[in-house]
Amino acid sequence: MGSISAYQTTSGKRYRAMFRKPDHAQTQKHGFKTKREAELFLASVEIDKSRGAYIDPSKSRVLVGEWLDAWMDGRTDWRATSRERARGIVALHIKPSLGGYPLGSLTHVAVQAWAGGLSKTQSPSSVRKIVNVLSRSLQMAVKDGRLPANPAHGLNLPKVGKLSKRYLTHDEVRDLADAVDSLGKGMYRGERNNYGLMVKVLAYCGLRWGEASGLRVQDIDFVRGRLEVQHTIVEVDGVQLDSQPKDYEARSIPVPASILADLKFHVEGKEGGLPAFAAARGGWLRGRVFRRGWLDDAASMIGQDGLTPHELRHTAASLAISAGANVKAVQRMLGHASAAVTLDVYSDLFESDLDAVSAALEDAIVRSARSISQNKSASIPLPE
Template sequence: MGSVQRYKTTQGTRYLVRYKKPDGTHANKRGFRTKADAQQFLAEVSVSISKSAYIDPVDSRVTVGELAATWLLDQAAVLKPSSMHVLESAWRTHVGPRWGEVRIDAVRYSDVRAWVTEIARRRKATTTIRAYGLLAAVLDVAVRDRRLVENPARGIKLPRKTSKRRVYLTHRQVDLLASEALHPVLVYFLAYTGLRWGEATGLRVADVNLARRRVNVQENAVMVNGAVVTGTPKTHAARSVPYPEFLDDLIRAQLSFKHPDDLLFGDGADPQRLPNSRDGWFAAAVRRAMRIDPTFPRITPHDLRHTAASLAISAGANVKAVQRMLGHASAAMTLDTYADLFDDDLDFVAQALTSARQAATLIVHEQSQPASPHDAAAAQRGLPGQSGAEPTSRGI
């Protein structure tokens, strides 16, 4: 399988290991100070080859940046432009500058951990997790390609994401916001259908079914690098979403003088852009509503999606119906996302258990009551008494 040879250098005697790789070519590694070290290396190589676990050192000399370039191209083929934009940004900002020129066999667990700690100190947990996930995914490819024995980035403890407190508007607050908004119909539509901004602004006239009061969500218009890109909905699946009857006239007004291929909202040609979070028309409407009603919360357009879930659940809609309306992958996801909206159900469970226990206790109490003296005497004579006991027959 291989051999160990001695040779002389200016620093003294060194040992060279020669061995045959699985593909039949020869390789060598020099510089061992003792024969024992050289023999141990040869033994380890021989075992790895016999177990089909051999990693060619030449393959490990590729840089993280070289592998990442291929990995990002692969992701671009399967991810939406908006998701791809986030990955590319993470590579340019965090991963590439630190690891782009580093050979994959030089990546150390402790170095990755220190890098993650540094990002977490300056950025939010979401940014840290995304950057770490990108590096780990690229190194996973190196392991699958048999360039590395194991991924040195795996097993690092990451910061926890803290969920933003959700805000739910009441019916009255939705009315107030709509009355102060530049586009009141869109406010009502988002608050009572739960569509994402891109899904609502991607709707076309042909997607509206007036007879059933439903819209067919088939497209999603999202902002990527300053341009609106239209694609499939977030889950890649079309869905039918109902809207309440009181929106009927407002929706019909949006359809006026438009062709089936025109967009439902806006001028019919270009999707409405998400308003700026500081000085856009939506933020301005929120500020005016807060001046009118001091209890009005500061919200974003996406909070109207949460409002739709809240209003539907409080109206008695079951979880499965809410899941389909929102386009969640499963009812479990809806429950996890809006667990706080089901606190009243927990109160109902407690009340139901109390009622059940009281009923059971009452039955046990009635069954344990002793019979009256008249009933006991009648039972001994085999005659019916007040308890309704059946008469007995002495001949049986």
């Protein structure tokens, strides 16, 4: 169990506990006022070692800010946008308040107080995203033997209210596309760049902005009538990067025949590797440029102020479901990881399905009752 020795200080006698860590390296902890305190400490060390729960104090002295940097550097699985988002959260919201804490000194109470402070300036969903970054880094510290438990687990966080989504109708999509085409002058005119057609592609095919920007001419399969999502353009520190979508996001999307015909005319004569919808001066079209130059004003013209490209993706889900598409088809079109994700995001669009279920059940009840009645009538013998 180790050994205990006494030593003198200016404040009186103190005790030192000597013991071996799980790797058999000898270490010590001093400053105990009584021998009993030192004995209890040695006993707790032995219990932790036997349970595999021993935490090396030297490993838990690293500062939270330093650990966050090391954790982010080790996340080689992250995409560039995920890394940029995490670094922004760490720099703005975690390091200023918690970065100077040693890992071993970070308590559940301290983390709860920090999370509570975030609620004063951040939305509930933002608070949860920020806390999630800290929690994931601390969970890695637990796995690395630096913490006995994650102090960010089980926090009391603000509930996220369900936000209503905006869905455009077929007429509104058409009007928006026409408005986009009418804006701009010369080489920047929407019609010249066919940005109105891009609006229709977003609203009927459900591409994310990076996927639409990264769509190449060769990604349009006119034989099968599909868009092959194989690239996505991400922007990191103002630099556009050509990236590949996640496995479940790479997909083949059916295109309505009228839009496919317009696309064929639009890309005729263009090289396969060029963007299907390029910036006016060439290259990948940036989302903020499209919004500032065409979409924002066009949305105001049709009474949909503040409309975003992502809301056109919501519109694609709405129009597909209203046309009779089931949840699995919508999942594949949108590139969600699972149908459960689609149901969570667009549960409001499937409300009418509940009415259809009750109507189908009622129909079954009526048909069953009619069948029983007919069978009874057939079994009654006719009078001679």
